[in-house]
Amino acid sequence: MSEQSLRDRCFRHLLDAAxxxxxxxxxxxxxxxxxxxxxRLFGWTENExxxxxxxxxxxxxxxxVFESGPVSxxxxxxxxxxxxxxxxxxxxxxxxxxxxxxx
Numbered sequence: 143m144s145e146q147s148l149r150d151r152c153f154r155h156l157l158d159a160a161x162x163x164x165x166x167x168x169x170x171x172x173x174x175x176x177x178x179x180x181x182r183l184f185g186w187t188e189n190e191x192x193x194x195x196x197x198x199x200x201x202x203x204x205x206x207v208f209e210s211g212p213v214s215x216x217x218x219x220x221x222x223x224x225x226x227x228x229x230x231x232x233x234x235x236x237x238x239x240x241x242x243x244x245x
Contacts, residue, residue: 167196185235201233 143151144240157164157177163184173191181187184199190200200208207230232242 161187165199171195171197173198177207183234183240184232199232201231201239204230 157166157175160177160179163180164177165173165180168174172193172195176188178190183191183220197205197208230242231239233239
């Protein structure tokens with residue numbers, strides 16, 4: 143096993159051991175990795191979420207708020223910098239919604 147593979151595997155174990163839902167997004171705002179808690183909480187598998195925009199997990203009526211908040215990236219394609227937490231509703235696979243605090 144290569145050193146990079148070992149690091150990737152260790153990172154995956156740490157990610158899945160986290161008690162909170164953790165979503166890793168790429169520079170374009172698409173989901174690149176999620177942990178098991180995300181799968182449990184939202185009801186989608188990691189494979190179903192990979193490549194989708196983070197806003198996919200937000201109900202349509204809150205999209206405008208989500209996109210204009212501190213979680214949106216800027217034109218330089220740099221990762222978003224968050225100054226404070228954002229509270230809004232997230233949606234599960236079954237369509238139900240729950241309060242979510244994005245940090």
